[in-house]
Amino acid sequence: MRDLDVVRFADRARSVSVVLETAAGGGGRHGGWHEAEIVIETGFVGARLPVHFTDSDLADLTAFLAARAAAEEDGALPDGSATDWPAAGRSAYLRLRAADPFVVEVRDPVQSGVTVTVPLQLRDGWATRAASRLGRLRAALADGH
Numbered sequence: 586m587r588d589l590d591v592v593r594f595a596d597r598a599r600s601v602s603v604v605l606e607t608a609a610g611g612g613g614r615h616g617g618w619h620e621a622e623i624v625i626e627t628g629f630v631g632a633r634l635p636v637h638f639t640d641s642d643l644a645d646l647t648a649f650l651a652a653r654a655a656a657e658e659d660g661a662l663p664d665g666s667a668t669d670w671p672a673a674g675r676s677a678y679l680r681l682r683a684a685d686p687f688v689v690e691v692r693d694p695v696q697s698g699v700t701v702t703v704p705l706q707l708r709d710g711w712a713t714r715a716a717s718r719l720g721r722l723r724a725a726l727a728d729g730h
Contacts, residue, residue, distance in 0.1 A: 596706040599627040601689040642671035653712035
């Protein structure tokens with residue numbers, strides 16, 4: 586995972602990542618918003634689209650990952666619950682569905698109206714690792730890096 590990956594969901598054949606923009610400096614933050622790209626890589630679809638989110642949205646993603654990590658640690662089976670990140674309506678967003686397989690829907694209602702569904706066989710411990718990486722990124726962003 587690169588340092589500026591916000592989150593990456595991946596198995597051996599497919600991935601969906603959110604990567605901070607760096608061209609503008611400061612991790613792509615402008616007026617309280619982070620500028621990033623959703624990157625989809627599968628054998629069928631390869632796409633990039635812009636996404637914008639706030640520090641509060643990052644906290645929401647951290648909470649989702651922590652809940653998934655706790656459920657996995659407890660041995661709970663995926664319950665099919667879903668969350669939208671960042672909140673739907675402002676830009677493209679991810680619908681994250683805790684199912685077997687885990688499903689990431691990339692939704693772009695604002696620009697293209699297209700939704701791409703990516704089922705993933707995530708490795709054990711994925712949520713704990715993702716939460717840890719996101720925590721390090723959030724600390725770096727808070728420090729101005």
